[in-house]
Amino acid sequence: MRKKVVLAFSGGISSCYCAKFLIETKKLEVHAVTVNTGNFTQEELKEIEKKALLLGAKDHTVLEETNKYYESCIRYLIFGNLLKNNAYPLSLSSQRVFEAISVAGYAKTIHADFLAHGCKGKGNDQVRFDLIFNTLVPGIEILTPLTEKLISRKEEIMFLHSFNFNVEGSKNKYFVNKGLWGTLIVGKETLTSKENRPETAFPNELTDTNAQDIILTFEKGEIKAINGVFFNSPVEAIYELDMLATPFGIGRNIHVGESIMGIKGRIAFEGGAPLVIIKAHNMLEKHVLAKWQLYWKEQLSAWYGNLLHEGQFLDPVMRNIERFLEDTQKNVSGEVYVSLAPQRFTVTGVKSPFDLMSDKFGSFDQMESTWTSDDVKGFSKITGNHVSIWHKVNGIKMSIEGQLNQSNESTVQINNHSSLLED
Secondary structure, X not given: OOOEEEEEOOOOHHHHHHHHHHHHOOOOEEEEEEEEOOOOOHHHHHHHHHHHHHHOOOEEEEEEOHHHHHHHHHHHXXXXXXXXXXXXXXXXXXXXXXXXXXXXXXXXXXXXXXXXXXXXXXXXXXXXXXXXXXXXXXXXXXXXXXXXXXXXXXHHHHHHHOOOOOOOOOOOOOEEEEEOOXXXXXXXXXXXXXXXXXHHHOOXXXXXXXXXXXXXXXXXXXXXXXXXXEOOOHHHHHHHHHHHHHHHOOOEEXXXXXXOOOOEEEEEEEOHHHHHHHHHHHHHHHXXXXXXXXXXXXXXXXXXXXXXXXXXXXOHHHHHHHHHHXXXXXXXXXXXXXXXXXXXXXXXXXXXXXXXXXXXXOOOOOOOOOOOHHHHHHHHHXXXXXXXXXXXXXXXXXXXHHHHHHHHHHHHHHHHHHHHHHO
C-alpha cells in the first residue's frame, strides 16, 4: 500500500512535474490540494482538477480560504496601512502563508505521511512553507522534488512528455501571480537593478483615460461601500474597487527588498485596490486617531509586516499586535473621497463623525477662543522646561570648556612664536 503525500498543487508546470515525480519515482499516493485565496476562478479550478487527475493523483481537493484569508490577515494589513518599504502591499507574502496553513491542516485530516510543494529553495516561499509545515505538523517529512534533483523547466516538460502528459512551455516571458491582494510580476528586468518593466509585462492594459471620482465608505477600519453601494463583505468591495482602478493602471510599481535569506531582489507588482484602500484608510486615520495612536500603530505595523513577510505568521506576538490594531479601529469610520486618473490616484478628503480636525478646538486661520496668548506663554515654559535645564547645566560646562580650549590655543601660538625667534 502506497504512503500518502499531500501536494500543494497549482496546476502549473512545476507542480505537475512534482505530482508525476511523486507518483512514478517515489511510488506515493498523491492527494493534490489547491488553496483558493481569491486567485482562481471556478473555470480555472476545474482545469486544475482535470490536470491533477490526468497525472494520476488519487484525488484533488480545493480549499476555499478567500474569506478566511481576508478576516485573518488582509484586514490587519489595512488596519496597519502596511506597505513594505513604503511600496509593496505584501501580496504574495501573505498569500503563501495561508496556502501553507491550509495545506498543513488538510494533511492532518487525512493522516498524510508526507507533505510536498514545488518550491525550488532559491527564495522566500520554501522557508514560508517549511516553517509552517514544521510548526503545524511537527515531525512530518517535507518532500521538495525540485530541490531533490535540480532540473530546468525544459527538463520538467520532457519528464512529463515521457509519461504522455502533454504540456507546453509558457510563451509568456513573465511569471505572473494574481491574487485578491495584488498581482506579482517577475521577469528578466526585475533580475537587474536598472531595467524597468515594460507595459506589456502587466496582465491588464491601461484602457481608461478619463478621470473618475469615487467615494469609499469605511466602518471600523473596513471598507464597506463604494459610491454608496454596500457589499455583503469587504472581499466583494476589494474585487469591485480593483475593477475600477486596474483600467487606469493604478498601483503599478517595483519593490526592492531583502529575501528571508538576506539576498536583495526586485519584483514588479500591480495592486490597484490594495494601494487605494491603504492610502484612503490612512488618510481617514489621520483625521480620527490621536497623535500617539498613529505613532505606535506605525511602529507595530512595521513589525507585523516584517514577520508576515518572513513566514512568522504563527508567532504568538502576531495575535498581540492584531488585538492592538483592531482596538485602534473603533472610530475609523466615515467616507473617503478619491480621484482616479491614468497611473495615479489622489485622496482628496474625508468626512467622519469622529473627525478631530474641528474648528471647535482650534484653527490655523482664525483667533483661538479656548486659550489666551498668556496660556501659550506658560505652556511653552512648562513643556520646554527639561530642555532649558539641560542647556543651563551643559551650556555652562560647554562655555568653560570653550574658554579652556581657547586658552590652550593661545599658549600653543605663543610657544610656536618663541621657538621661531630662537631659531
